[in-house]
Amino acid sequence: MNNHSVKNSVECWDCFELRLKGPNSGNPYVDITWNVTFHHESREVKVMGFYAGREEYAARFMPDEIGEWTYETSSDCIELNGVTGSFTCTASSSGNHGPVRVTHDERFAYADSTPYHPFGTTAYAWIHQPEELYTATLQTLKNNVFNKIRMCLLPKNYSFNAQEPELYPFEGAPQEGFDTSRFNPAFWDHLDRCIEALLKLGIEADIILFHPYDKGRWGFDVMGSKADDLYLRYAIARLSAYRNIWWAMANEYDFMKEMTMSDWDRLISIASNEDPHQHLLSIHNGTGMYEPGSIFMYDHTRPEITHCSIQHWDVTLVTEWRKQYGKPVIVDECGYEGNLPQRWGNLSAGEMTHRVWESFARGGYTTHGETYLHPQDEIWWAKGGALFGCSKDQIGFLRDIVDKAPNGLRPFSIPRDAPMMGIENEYYLYYYGQHQPGYREFELREDKEFIVDWIDTHKMTITTLETTYQGTCRIPLPGRPYFALRIRCKEE
Amino acid sequence: MNNHSVKNSVECWDCFELRLKGPNSGNPYVDITWNVTFHHESREVKVMGFYAGREEYAARFMPDEIGEWTYETSSDCIELNGVTGSFTCTASSSGNHGPVRVTHDERFAYADSTPYHPFGTTAYAWIHQPEELYTATLQTLKNNVFNKIRMCLLPKNYSFNAQEPELYPFEGAPQEGFDTSRFNPAFWDHLDRCIEALLKLGIEADIILFHPYDKGRWGFDVMGSKADDLYLRYAIARLSAYRNIWWAMANEYDFMKEMTMSDWDRLISIASNEDPHQHLLSIHNGTGMYEPGSIFMYDHTRPEITHCSIQHWDVTLVTEWRKQYGKPVIVDECGYEGNLPQRWGNLSAGEMTHRVWESFARGGYTTHGETYLHPQDEIWWAKGGALFGCSKDQIGFLRDIVDKAPNGLRPFSIPRDAPMMGIENEYYLYYYGQHQPGYREFELREDKEFIVDWIDTHKMTITTLETTYQGTCRIPLPGRPYFALRIRCKEE
Numbered sequence: 001m002n003n004h005s006v007k008n009s010v011e012c013w014d015c016f017e018l019r020l021k022g023p024n025s026g027n028p029y030v031d032i033t034w035n036v037t038f039h040h041e042s043r044e045v046k047v048m049g050f051y052a053g054r055e056e057y058a059a060r061f062m063p064d065e066i067g068e069w070t071y072e073t074s075s076d077c078i079e080l081n082g083v084t085g086s087f088t089c090t091a092s093s094s095g096n097h098g099p100v101r102v103t104h105d106e107r108f109a110y111a112d113s114t115p116y117h118p119f120g121t122t123a124y125a126w127i128h129q130p131e132e133l134y135t136a137t138l139q140t141l142k143n144n145v146f147n148k149i150r151m152c153l154l155p156k157n158y159s160f161n162a163q164e165p166e167l168y169p170f171e172g173a174p175q176e177g178f179d180t181s182r183f184n185p186a187f188w189d190h191l192d193r194c195i196e197a198l199l200k201l202g203i204e205a206d207i208i209l210f211h212p213y214d215k216g217r218w219g220f221d222v223m224g225s226k227a228d229d230l231y232l233r234y235a236i237a238r239l240s241a242y243r244n245i246w247w248a249m250a251n252e253y254d255f256m257k258e259m260t261m262s263d264w265d266r267l268i269s270i271a272s273n274e275d276p277h278q279h280l281l282s283i284h285n286g287t288g289m290y291e292p293g294s295i296f297m298y299d300h301t302r303p304e305i306t307h308c309s310i311q312h313w314d315v316t317l318v319t320e321w322r323k324q325y326g327k328p329v330i331v332d333e334c335g336y337e338g339n340l341p342q343r344w345g346n347l348s349a350g351e352m353t354h355r356v357w358e359s360f361a362r363g364g365y366t367t368h369g370e371t372y373l374h375p376q377d378e379i380w381w382a383k384g385g386a387l388f389g390c391s392k393d394q395i396g397f398l399r400d401i402v403d404k405a406p407n408g409l410r411p412f413s414i415p416r417d418a419p420m421m422g423i424e425n426e427y428y429l430y431y432y433g434q435h436q437p438g439y440r441e442f443e444l445r446e447d448k449e450f451i452v453d454w455i456d457t458h459k460m461t462i463t464t465l466e467t468t469y470q471g472t473c474r475i476p477l478p479g480r481p482y483f484a485l486r487i488r489c490k491e492e
Numbered sequence: 493m494n495n496h497s498v499k500n501s502v503e504c505w506d507c508f509e510l511r512l513k514g515p516n517s518g519n520p521y522v523d524i525t526w527n528v529t530f531h532h533e534s535r536e537v538k539v540m541g542f543y544a545g546r547e548e549y550a551a552r553f554m555p556d557e558i559g560e561w562t563y564e565t566s567s568d569c570i571e572l573n574g575v576t577g578s579f580t581c582t583a584s585s586s587g588n589h590g591p592v593r594v595t596h597d598e599r600f601a602y603a604d605s606t607p608y609h610p611f612g613t614t615a616y617a618w619i620h621q622p623e624e625l626y627t628a629t630l631q632t633l634k635n636n637v638f639n640k641i642r643m644c645l646l647p648k649n650y651s652f653n654a655q656e657p658e659l660y661p662f663e664g665a666p667q668e669g670f671d672t673s674r675f676n677p678a679f680w681d682h683l684d685r686c687i688e689a690l691l692k693l694g695i696e697a698d699i700i701l702f703h704p705y706d707k708g709r710w711g712f713d714v715m716g717s718k719a720d721d722l723y724l725r726y727a728i729a730r731l732s733a734y735r736n737i738w739w740a741m742a743n744e745y746d747f748m749k750e751m752t753m754s755d756w757d758r759l760i761s762i763a764s765n766e767d768p769h770q771h772l773l774s775i776h777n778g779t780g781m782y783e784p785g786s787i788f789m790y791d792h793t794r795p796e797i798t799h800c801s802i803q804h805w806d807v808t809l810v811t812e813w814r815k816q817y818g819k820p821v822i823v824d825e826c827g828y829e830g831n832l833p834q835r836w837g838n839l840s841a842g843e844m845t846h847r848v849w850e851s852f853a854r855g856g857y858t859t860h861g862e863t864y865l866h867p868q869d870e871i872w873w874a875k876g877g878a879l880f881g882c883s884k885d886q887i888g889f890l891r892d893i894v895d896k897a898p899n900g901l902r903p904f905s906i907p908r909d910a911p912m913m914g915i916e917n918e919y920y921l922y923y924y925g926q927h928q929p930g931y932r933e934f935e936l937r938e939d940k941e942f943i944v945d946w947i948d949t950h951k952m953t954i955t956t957l958e959t960t961y962q963g964t965c966r967i968p969l970p971g972r973p974y975f976a977l978r979i980r981c982k983e984e
Binding site for chain 2: 342
């Protein structure tokens, strides 16, 4: 029997790893298959193992039930076959709420039922940067309120992002070419470290598996279906046991001209069928942005797609998308705060914040990004590093309001009125955007008393009105744009 | 022969009126038909006469060619039949450019080819207000830059607009009911006076003939097709000779539930076929505003419709509508600057101005309106009176820029760039809106020198850069929102 040492206790939704020594002959990424089956009472979960380099084979598993789990390996390689063991899954510690799921009522929540509202940001290639910048990025994330980050697994070749990464996911080098059937353990070890660092900060890693920003440089966007599938399965085997993983199958998938729709269908099926931990799964559009009426999106009604990850500048469409797809909606690209010459990268802070509020009030979410010109091209949206803008704080102000709201917020669809998230008779958060009413009339409950706050979403101030309101009432408003109105039932 | 005295000289595009005494028996609005045919060289134009009250029959004609015109009346009433005469049409005086037309290249221009850019405003029921308010409205128009006003012919019963008008277009009164086959001369005389006052101020009167804001009060929205046709023909006979008339067949036509689409088709055909002066003709939508993808508009491709008069809050769609309909586009309702509780009436000044600039830069136009709460409900958008907001001045600032631009501005469609109006190699006006690029790259002509201005569309300042530019160049921009960039070829 293979010698192995593992933890005998893991907390719920943490990663249990089994690591065994094994052969390094041939191509261990392809030639050897090994799986581990975990049991708990009547449950049985099978995970794919992976070759981790240095003659080590690993299998990772995220237990989701407290109690005793046993496991048994199976492999065509004798050294990896028939290994058994057990561990205890203990209650999760504070701050560990498990992975994010979609609830039956089309909202996000952690596995322990704590509501999750994505306040995402974007730093596509932050994992591909030198150590100093990597550290700076984590520091910036620590100092801000973001709880999700969109990030590419494969390196990116794009405006303001032209340097060679230090590590590649595959064996090889730009000059000699890459062997896409062999992975580079150093890269993947680094990726583990990145995801663990995010986990510590309570940040979901929205991992973009494929993207079109290669343009003939490394060839990772045109590897062919066999290599694509191998890569996807390796990513799943390697990363799925981290509870903060989300799968974004591609960014701007429709800009990858070598891929067909059936390629995407196949990859999405693999991710959905073979991810033992059933992480959130999305795919993100590129085309159709500049032609009203010709929006080109993947069929988000497919059952494998857990939520909509949409690129569009008009976030008022969140209402429509929620209705159309019956799933949570994240506008993952609506433009970024910055001053680039490119139109997608030069929104004012006020406009970025406005889009985040507008989509939130409609029951969706908009992801932050920042693209200010920088002397060393250290632009957050690409490389991470520092943030210079104002929307990060304004978004933090919104998050604070949301964190303090009662559980169970739902979007209310009110024809010809401002969008609103609330709970009937308890809590209402209206967002007025460019609208600046001088007052609004409401039908509140007669038998309750309601506290009213004016919220200046740009200046980040909350003004509580001295009067409380009940029944049919006219509530004054400041008559200035970019305000929200919060109406809270006074607790007895 | 009927005694009549008429002017023997009228300037081009002014109103020539022939007025004859005639019988008042029966219903002179219905029982008597009379027409006048005007001749100039090989031209022949037939106009409908109308009963003007006080036993007077009038016929009005707007000559459009300099020289001698003759006329001859024909009628089933002997006193109105066979009257002949002549007058001289003289050159138009300065400030009289004739009626506005649509040019072959889908722009607006006056009949003398002077470009016309609509900077419209809205005061639906201003003609129905007491004398003092009427005078205040004209004073406000005189002090501002608007060159078009949207106004209802029929009185309006709506929020902030509930008083009885002093005069009704038809004989009768609210208590006793109205006879829609008889017109009220006092009302129509007042209307003449209103249109003449606008004419003096150089303002086009965009006359809304039908609207749904009656709601059972006077019944003018449910008169039946016979009365509708009679009313329309009377309006044409009476008003068409004013060069500043535009026909807006209806406001929010689709909110008039008693009318069918074939009613609208018929009315539009009458206006198009029977208006001897062929004024601009549009119809304005109401429905479909709150459901993306379900925009419900009249078929603006119909040849009778000269331009699109659209209600929509998203003025970026101007680009699409221009393409779709091949006609000038005016977004006649996109919301109004104000602080009403109603969503359509509480845009910030900055947002109103933004929509005017955005649509202009896309080759269309957005109409101003103002809806600030007022102690006596004297809200500009309804009754006229005074303006209190800031967008009027910001729109005036744009108009000044446009007036100083060379003739021949066209919208350029630049994928993924800011919208721009310009003339190749001569003049470019880019509008950046919520976008705030730090610089932009341009390919200007090598052999010309270009002057660059930063235009702050909100603060109404123009900053001319010290450097001039030519060839491939990088032009710095202020990196703040709501700026426009003007690039002008330096004159040698």
